[in-house]
Amino acid sequence: MSNPESDDANTLTPEQRLAPENLDLLRACIVTIPNVQTVQACVAYENAHQNREPILRWLAQQAAELRAK
Template identity: 75%
Template sequence: MPGQKSDDASVLTPEQRLTPENLDVLRACIVTIPDIETARACVAYENAHQNREPILRRLAQRASELRDEK
């Protein structure tokens, strides 16, 4: 993944989460988003850089899951 490397999924940057070419890795990066703030940052990054509708839908779904968990 681009940018700095980390073994802790909670500290991945939006760029690191949303740039894998492999769809399965990309999905895993979204599923492991730990909190709403990270989800919002990922949505902002996606809107500014690639604006892929399927990815934005997955991010919205993850944000909804996070809200339901609280």
């Protein structure tokens, strides 16, 4: 039985999470972020590279949901 905290989805880099061109896939990559630290890394990556406002909003929403848990 695998541990959900060690799945490959939890080991994606910010670059891998934010690379998909398909918005549905990109959104899926964001909502599966497991912790606030990963969200912060993705925000830093996005700010340094593409700085897309909708993506930054999705990341902020994911961070808020993780903090609420």
